[in-house]
Amino acid sequence: MTPTEQKKYDARLKRLQDALALKEPDRVPIDITGGCYMIQRLGYTMAESNYDETMEIGKEAARRFMLDYEPDVMTGLNLTYAGEGRGHEMQGSRTLYISGMANAPIGNDSMPQFIEFPTLYDDEFEEFFYDYTRWSLNKFLPRVSSVMEPFRDFQLNLSHRGIGEVAAAFSKPEIRKAIQKLWEIDDFYQVYRKKLAAANEELAELGFPSMMGGRAVVPFDKYSDTYRGMELTFVDIFEDENLVMKFCNKFHKEQIEQLRHGNPDGKKTGKQIVMALHKGSDDMMSNAFYEKFYWNHLKEIIAACREAGMMANVFCEGMYNDKLKYLAEVEKGSAYFTFDKVNMQKAKKTVGSVCCIGGGFPTPLLVYETPEKVREAVKRHLDVAMPDGGYIFRMSAGLDGAKAENVEAMFETVHEYGKYR
Secondary structure, three states: OOHHHHHHHHHHHHHHHHHHOOOOOOEOOEOOOOHHHHHHOOOOOHHHHHOOOOOHHHHHHHHHHHHHHOOOOOOOOOOOOOOOHHHHHHOOEOOEEOOOOOOOOOOOOOOOEEOOOOOOOHHHHHHHHHOHHHHHHHHHHHHHEHHHHHHHHOOOOOEOOEOHHHHHHHOOHHHHHHHHHHHHHHHHHHHHHHHHHHHHHHHHOOOOOOOEEEEOOOHHHHHHHHHHHHHHHHHHHHHOHHHHHHHHHHHHHHHHHHHHOOOOOOOOOOOEEEEEEOOOOOOOOOHHHHHHHHHHHHHHHHHHHHHOOOEEEEEEEEEOOOOHHHHOOOOOOOEEEEEEEOOHHHHHHOHHHOOEEEEOEOOHHHHHOOHHHHHHHHHHHHHHHOOOOOEEEOEOOOOOOOOHHHHHHHHHHHHHHOEOO
8 A cells, every 4th residue: 555545544443433433524424335336337237347366457447436425435346246246146046146147037247135924834944943953954054055955854863873974965966966066156256355355455455444354143133044934934923032142142142242253363353344224224123023033133243242342334224214223322433334224314313413424315316316416415415414423424235227427426414524623
């Protein structure tokens, strides 16, 4: 990093840190990354970027995005699937589609699409809790990946007399083929991860800080997203809430231990643990259910991040007005809450008095409005959110579908109108 870029890096980092500490920085920080928009603005499709194993498309798109718009955070390639297409397709995923995948039910220029469906059936809970490894191998993995289908009937017969039967089980032609495929997948990702790290290191030299320190998930979301699907999850709440709570408590205990020991050398101190709240919004869950199934776990996750020297970066998806009173219960300065749909004035008064808040600026304005309307909307938004600091500008969603002139108007307005001094 050159001295000039280092100076800019230091200024951006301080701006973010001041806002996270509920102080007034020199101006409102901007926490916006490029996503699909940065690829498409250069004239490439997502499929082209996904299958470009040199990662040159992704790197150039990220570089241009950061230098052209000057956000305060780094746009890395970790979640863009740049160069990962072949490896992802090799996995035979049935739960996540990316553009360019053969037979994927999405176009060549789409953001990734997660497909939610039940992977844990009604009659499998006993096996799920008491023989999770076997259940995962015989049921879960074959359901989410075509590569693992041969393991549906896989069994190991163990004997103290030798491992001949074990060798035979692993040597069936279909199992040999699956294992060979797994080796090929791993070979791809061994190379891919090195390329990804090198690409991100190259982008980091441009002078934009990365706050990413890891990920976490509320147990209820894990239960719904990964195992039961939304429909069956809400049936379970009414028919056997103890079953839901049994899973949530078990997963929660394991995750809390991982978080508490997730920064042993101190290298992640000050970094953020990112989580998206999928099922806790006002339109998904009543306050009574939120208290019982969601909030206590989320509060403890935030505390565990703090205990490890990190900060929870919590994206509240959906409408989050009724739940603000819960978020305001956390320890002061322990989290960074960003919002999709919220009454920003109410959020500022409640949660904003305790923790840094962000987001809430509606993405559709960038898709359908004019630059002048965008500028006016940004100013109105900042008038509510920025007083006294503790606010980071972010949108309700990504930049997908946005008009370039509107994106430019948004960034310019925050840079100028968002100044404190």
